Amino acid sequence: MSTWAVCNQKGGVGKTTTAISIASLLAEKGRKTLLIDLDPHASASVYLVGREDDANAGVMRWFSAELDGSAASLPAAAFAAACEETKQPDLSLARATPALAALERRAAGREGFGRVLTTAIARLGARFDDVIIDCPPTLGLLMINALAAAQQVLIPVQTEHLALEGLARMSRTLEMVERSQRRAIPRIVIPTLFDRRTRASLLALERLREEYASVLWPEPVPIDTRLRDAARAGLPPPLYDPAGRAVGVYRRLVDRLIGAAEAG
Amino acid sequence: MSTWAVCNQKGGVGKTTTAISIASLLAEKGRKTLLIDLDPHASASVYLVGREDDANAGVMRWFSAELDGSAASLPAAAFAAACEETKQPDLSLARATPALAALERRAAGREGFGRVLTTAIARLGARFDDVIIDCPPTLGLLMINALAAAQQVLIPVQTEHLALEGLARMSRTLEMVERSQRRAIPRIVIPTLFDRRTRASLLALERLREEYASVLWPEPVPIDTRLRDAARAGLPPPLYDPAGRAVGVYRRLVDRLIGAAEAG
Ligand SMILES: Nc1ncnc2c1ncn2[C@@H]1O[C@H](COP(=O)(O)OP(=O)(O)OP(=O)(O)O)[C@@H](O)[C@H]1O
Numbered sequence: 363m364s365t366w367a368v369c370n371q372k373g374g375v376g377k378t379t380t381a382i383s384i385a386s387l388l389a390e391k392g393r394k395t396l397l398i399d400l401d402p403h404a405s406a407s408v409y410l411v412g413r414e415d416d417a418n419a420g421v422m423r424w425f426s427a428e429l430d431g432s433a434a435s436l437p438a439a440a441f442a443a444a445c446e447e448t449k450q451p452d453l454s455l456a457r458a459t460p461a462l463a464a465l466e467r468r469a470a471g472r473e474g475f476g477r478v479l480t481t482a483i484a485r486l487g488a489r490f491d492d493v494i495i496d497c498p499p500t501l502g503l504l505m506i507n508a509l510a511a512a513q514q515v516l517i518p519v520q521t522e523h524l525a526l527e528g529l530a531r532m533s534r535t536l537e538m539v540e541r542s543q544r545r546a547i548p549r550i551v552i553p554t555l556f557d558r559r560t561r562a563s564l565l566a567l568e569r570l571r572e573e574y575a576s577v578l579w580p581e582p583v584p585i586d587t588r589l590r591d592a593a594r595a596g597l598p599p600p601l602y603d604p605a606g607r608a609v610g611v612y613r614r615l616v617d618r619l620i621g622a623a624e625a626g
Numbered sequence: 627m628s629t630w631a632v633c634n635q636k637g638g639v640g641k642t643t644t645a646i647s648i649a650s651l652l653a654e655k656g657r658k659t660l661l662i663d664l665d666p667h668a669s670a671s672v673y674l675v676g677r678e679d680d681a682n683a684g685v686m687r688w689f690s691a692e693l694d695g696s697a698a699s700l701p702a703a704a705f706a707a708a709c710e711e712t713k714q715p716d717l718s719l720a721r722a723t724p725a726l727a728a729l730e731r732r733a734a735g736r737e738g739f740g741r742v743l744t745t746a747i748a749r750l751g752a753r754f755d756d757v758i759i760d761c762p763p764t765l766g767l768l769m770i771n772a773l774a775a776a777q778q779v780l781i782p783v784q785t786e787h788l789a790l791e792g793l794a795r796m797s798r799t800l801e802m803v804e805r806s807q808r809r810a811i812p813r814i815v816i817p818t819l820f821d822r823r824t825r826a827s828l829l830a831l832e833r834l835r836e837e838y839a840s841v842l843w844p845e846p847v848p849i850d851t852r853l854r855d856a857a858r859a860g861l862p863p864p865l866y867d868p869a870g871r872a873v874g875v876y877r878r879l880v881d882r883l884i885g886a887a888e889a890g
């Protein structure tokens with residue numbers, strides 16, 4: 363089983379769009395794929411399955427079990443119960459709820475909360491081939507959980523100035539987690555929302571190619587309004603616009619991710 | 627003294643751009659203006675004054691004083707010491723540092739952390755005419771502080787589908803804070819990143835006009851690449867592109883904010 367986290371502390375850079383696109387392309391290949399939504403804002407959950415009123419649904423179920431001390435005795439089937447089907451075969455979702463926003467405060471001072479996700483994914487066992495984690499735009503317990511659970515981190519970066527500043531901070535966060543876990547976390551920086559007509563985009567891509575050459579995905583994901591139409595239709599971009607340019611970039615990225623995972 | 631908070635839990639909708647533009651336009655009119663950056667990601671701080679290595683600089687100084695119990699005995703001058711000058715006359719900044727990200731955990735279980743900002747602003751007294759607060763894209767202690775301190779909330783919303791879903795959640799958050807403070811918090815929803823060439827933008831604006839008619843600012847802020855160029859130049863949009871279309875929308879908004887504040 364491979365686990366990828368899609369993170370960036372900067373908001374609105376295309377994390378959710380990237381996570382849903384990659385998860386959908388993996389499922390299309392017949393791989394049993396789980397998308398975990400760790401953002402209390404629940405963009406990916408609302409996009410794929412709509413709102414949910416049970417505050418304890420999905421991912422929160424795993425954290426609640428840790429909060430009330432029942433995690434160790436929970437059977438594997440109870441971990442799987444947090445996952446639901448989506449409209450696409452082979453694509454499941456562990457949804458987010460706003461209750462996740464209170465976790466930082468509720469878990470303060472208690473040990474062991476950084477690895478709740480790692481444990482839950484391990485308990486899911488062979489039910490899934492691939493796991494993709496969509497992160498919230500903040501450094502905190504939820505992102506630490508995602509980084510601890512992931513074998514590789516995908517960092518979407520909008521190709522413009524303010525977002526580039528954010529990338530330097532994201533790199534420092536990753537280095538902090540690598541030191542505390544005594545392991546390297548391989549990363550791929552994915553240029554997104556690229557608009558080849560504007561100087562701001564071109565200059566930002568140039569700077570990315572200079573400063574992050576060794577980890578940069580060579581093709582930027584272009585700005586493509588069909589991605590927004592896909593979100594309104596509640597369909598993952600590969601189902602809504604299979605021959606689109608942005609989906610094409612994601613398709614080649616997924617081929618590389620699978621190749622590396624199988625070689626790993 | 628008027629205090630406005632610029633918030634939205636959804637990331638990348640134009641909060642920082644809106645906060646900097648409004649603060650700069652207020653300063654241009656000769657009003658002594660303070661921009662408070664509450665985002666641990668520090669976009670506004672890096673934009674206006676660049677990086678800072680002292681983790682305890684700026685806003686963190688106010689929260690540290692509350693954490694170590696020295697806030698009540700701190701002289702007003704020590705509160706003012708958290709504010710620094712920017713390149714624009716009459717525009718000061720209380721910067722953010724990444725240390726703010728740990729506050730939720732460090733303040734957990736302790737009373738009175740929701741009003742640190744309200745107290746700090748009161749202690750600044752007559753040094754400033756206006757205060758603008760740029761919020762992080764998450765529901766938590768920092769946003770609660772901003773909402774508690776503000777007389778009015780400005781909510782930038784990107785004119786597209788995923789961001790509209792986020793607005794419903796932001797409204798629920800505001801109602802929660804209003805109930806706990808037993809006061810109404812007037813709000814203005816500001817449509818941003820409007821691209822009149824795309825269906826996604828037009829449909830989103832139509833929906834905003836239907837569902838939020840009574841609080842919606844009538845003119846959307848258009849997508850304008852000169853705002854990105856301004857960010858790269860480290861200059862607030864009104865200084866970089868005074869006659870621009872996006873700046874024009876912000877200018878009319880500021881006239882209304884001042885008018886309402888003086889009438890209020
Ligand atoms: N390549 C693209 N072309 C056009 N629009 C895009 C593209 N990628 C993302 N978007 C749009 O940009 C907006 C931000 O994307 P998204 O919500 O995926 O970012 P995010 O990083 O997950 O945001 P948050 O920080 O709130 O979690 C959304 O409206 C999305 O539809």
Ligand SMILES: Nc1ncnc2c1ncn2[C@@H]1O[C@H](COP(=O)(O)OP(=O)(O)OP(=O)(O)O)[C@@H](O)[C@H]1O
Nearest residue numbers: 372373637638639640641642643763848849850854
């Ligand atoms: N009207 C506009 N036209 C073009 N670009 C814009 C406009 N408003 C904002 N932007 C750009 O969109 C990106 C997101 O804006 P900004 O950083 O202000 O959003 P935010 O809501 O503060 O994000 P975060 O959630 O990370 O705090 C930035 O690159 C900014 O330069």
Ligand SMILES: [Mg+2]
Nearest residue numbers: 377378401405
């Ligand atoms: Mg997202």
Ligand SMILES: [Mg+2]
Nearest residue numbers: 641642665669
């Ligand atoms: Mg911001």
